[in-house]
Amino acid sequence: MAIALRILPGDRTLEVPSGTTILRAAHAAGVDITATCGGRGRCTSCRVKFIEGAVPPPTIMDELQLGGDLVRDGYRLSCQCRVTEPITVELAPPLDERAFQILGAGAGVAGRIPIESGVVKHVVKVALPREEHHQTSDLEQLLEAIGRAPADVHPDLLRQLPAALRESEGEVTVTTFGSTVIGVERGDTALMKFGLAVDIGTTSVVTSLIELESGEQLASVSSLNPQAVFGGDLMSRIAFVQFNPGNLRKLQTRIIGLLNRHIEQLTRESGVLAKWIYKVVVVGNTCMHHLLLGIDPSYVGLAPYAPVLRHPLVIPARELHLTVASEARVCLLPIVAGFVGADAVAVALATRIHESAAVRAAVDIGTNGEVLLGSRERLWACSAPAGPALEGAQIRHGMRGAAGAIDRVWVDGDGIHVHTIGEAAAQGICGSGLIDLIAGLLDAGVIDWTGLIDLDRRAALPPALRDRVRQVGDAREVVLLRSGEAGATREIVLTQEDVRQVQLAKGAIASGIALLQQVAGVGSERVAELMLAGGFGNYVSIQSALRIGLVPPLPAEKIRYVGNAASLGAQLCLVSEPERARAERIARSIEHVSLAAHPQFQDIFVDCMNFPRG
């Protein structure tokens, strides 16, 4: 049965088979709708707005890509939306402020912003002098060929010049970054131009390999930060540095070693040669930033928590011993304060929170999380030192979100049900599973609002739950899985101490949000949206997050996932120098709020440690 699909602007009415997506129907009729991601629900380019007819319920892709405001306003992704009754839709209406759109969601930066990485490859034929009296040099001939003024060129490159110019009949590819010559290769290598976006978290490190002409992500790799064995959170890592003068170098060596292993893996998987990686953008909190540079972060850990530098740094890769092109430029994004680092700047950049007319919040959930709150008028930031619990560390049976991790938990009268990543045999529990579990145990009355595993109420529990709650010596615990359940080869439990760790973590984040709201004088009703960023933030159930009080009591539709926004911010700066300049402006405009120095922080924090009373 054919159904009428009317398309604005242009006012064409198509007769389409019921159940066809709007995108497919339009394309079949020769109506152009841009679908940058290929119609996979990964971007917003094919959005339409419903003008007439019933607006269908949003899909998960609509929610993720368009966000709550646009969905409520009748926007849908045409690739996801099937025609089942006569409708009129407008194609790709411009995104106004109500249609505030972050860059954070989706799979990278390709197609989102104009590409202008600053890395330029010039393929030229360099004429060598033939006449002896002629006064010139290899370098002068080269610079003349690429039309550049004389510039300092590092001796490492000068060393390559004579041979490069005298092979391939003088054809060379000169790579520049801004006014600096960063590479000279013989022959034409114009197509080989890559970069790395690196997000160094306290617990996790994510490195993405990006093709610099298209912005396309070729590969990405994530690992545990190898510094974590010397201290799970920032303060313990700083204490490690202070313990022994050699430890600073040890931490620096560890992270550089990991980045070089990432580079090795990424280049092997993608077939890209490391020498073609010319730009690296690094984000991370102030401590990670300083440790990468080999700068003692001790004073970052002491009031008034001053960083050693804040400005964006650009240094040659050789100085950090990174095994990319030796003259590749490593760009470290700027820092706001001791505990609000380049990662927070990257989140602000990726979420575009600094351009929002309405007040929004962005929470980067991580061991050293940050909270941003504000709009294009003013933007505040504070740190939210959650510790590593939500990344599965310092939890009895915790683990990172890898195969076999329990990432979803439901608690009901029949007991405890789990889902594991990759549906593999259960190995342990990751952050999103922990939140689900504690939310379920709160609802079931196993845990009370103070966080206590309530042995006294055990008798009132359904039998399937009752015998999972127990006391072992002095310790209270809940048996999540018995050996054999969900493929587990051992018992997996949640301890009282695990609950306390989660309370500390969620208390830090919730009190950070609460404090910024207080400083900004913004009640929850005025917060238009809360964006959850960070690897963990992508997987947590919003309902469970609300149940345990990880986030303030906003309507669920005002909360959305924005992906690893810090990493995306790094990618934006990697493919766009204007974005990198924007990051610097953002860093200068963010107003830092020190949690510890705020007179009301202690009260707020204690309050936020408790769970909402159901």
Add this chain to the structure above:
Amino acid sequence: MAIALRILPGDRTLEVPSGTTILRAAHAAGVDITATCGGRGRCTSCRVKFIEGAVPPPTIMDELQLGGDLVRDGYRLSCQCRVTEPITVELAPPLDERAFQILGAGAGVAGRIPIESGVVKHVVKVALPREEHHQTSDLEQLLEAIGRAPADVHPDLLRQLPAALRESEGEVTVTTFGSTVIGVERGDTALMKFGLAVDIGTTSVVTSLIELESGEQLASVSSLNPQAVFGGDLMSRIAFVQFNPGNLRKLQTRIIGLLNRHIEQLTRESGVLAKWIYKVVVVGNTCMHHLLLGIDPSYVGLAPYAPVLRHPLVIPARELHLTVASEARVCLLPIVAGFVGADAVAVALATRIHESAAVRAAVDIGTNGEVLLGSRERLWACSAPAGPALEGAQIRHGMRGAAGAIDRVWVDGDGIHVHTIGEAAAQGICGSGLIDLIAGLLDAGVIDWTGLIDLDRRAALPPALRDRVRQVGDAREVVLLRSGEAGATREIVLTQEDVRQVQLAKGAIASGIALLQQVAGVGSERVAELMLAGGFGNYVSIQSALRIGLVPPLPAEKIRYVGNAASLGAQLCLVSEPERARAERIARSIEHVSLAAHPQFQDIFVDCMNFPRG
């Protein structure tokens, strides 16, 4: 007996005791005469011009400091000139063109030019933030204290910041070079500011330690270039590089190792700490320049002999692994062409030949010598690859000008008479001795004009010479010293091959001069002065040099020693950034003449290899 000394301008007549120097008499009477060197004949500041009365014969200091033109015009150094009859002198008349004065003579640059090394030490008290909300960093506080705009500061310095700012109550000394921060130390180290002037010759390396506030030379050290064991001249050193890819690194390591030994020695002797050396100026020929940087000089050795770079390079000392302040700036002077290097530029700078109204020539005598000819109108340069013979190398009993070297030789009817450096027991013969010896043997008829040791004429020689000329197998030789003579512990001889080496050396220099005269269209009568530079050039007898045809047949008084002008040029650039800028202008203005490419070079060279016919 008092004698009348009339002084202009001011017209005062003093009655002075006979035999008093003009300087001392003037000072005694309260007439100010500047004597920068303290009245030791080491500078020109106390010069006077004779207006009335007999001009006394010039002293050696007059000759050295004032030069032939000024001496002929009645200029004398008042510190050297004693009053013996009534005279009228004018004080310190300005040096006009006829009074062309090089900076090359004397013992360094102190007092010669305004000191403006570019290295500035700022002693400041840095206020650290006390308030946690305040957004700043150690670096920002530091830059604010010294009143500088944000600048990139190398991570090595950033690493030192936190501790430095938190000791000595925030008092630190910040060292800048131009707009770059090159040092941060705790406490007040304002007085500690030093630099090195380095002249890397093919055969010899001279390093001088200079106090950067006064320009005073504290110590100087000279060594054989340790690369010489891999090849005495440039072409053999280039061949060594081409023989094996590892050899380039070996040569670079050798020279850097030597410079670090020089630094160790200079700092030990002077008590200066190496970390207080902030600026290093290096001069050397193109090949030495490239080898120091680890750049393959192979193409410098092949037509068209193009250098890899020519512009002045400024690089941090850490990149060359020099053990001075790690951020010290190493400034390499610019290059003109493959065989006219930074050393020639330094000679031009020190001799001020580019400011001369009359045509002058400057010859830097060394293994890879250079010739400059011209005036402020145009300035030409060519290389004069003399080889190491004049530095005593590749001569049977040759040696450098060290203690025990025969540096003066007289040949007469009584035989051969020598003088040794330090009047020590004779060990061998150095360049100036060789020239004297050959000049003497030419006059005596032992050597003929083609350079042949003439055995046939032996019978005509005085007996004391006759039995010193002999044939050993196929080889002809002259016994300079028998064992026991002048303390020699073995026979010291001059071989036919030695004479040939000297002929090649002097032929290269003489033909360089001749060729430039031809290109410039300047006959010898128009050459106002010939300046001999280089360590060797300081010691050679001008009469002997004329006799063997090392220099063109000019009147002896037109030839003067100007000392190690290349090293002096380096010192000028060390203490004065305007001088370093001037060196760059000079390098751009010098016109390079390629000997090998000149059609008449072969004829001229063959002609210059012979000796003048007595």
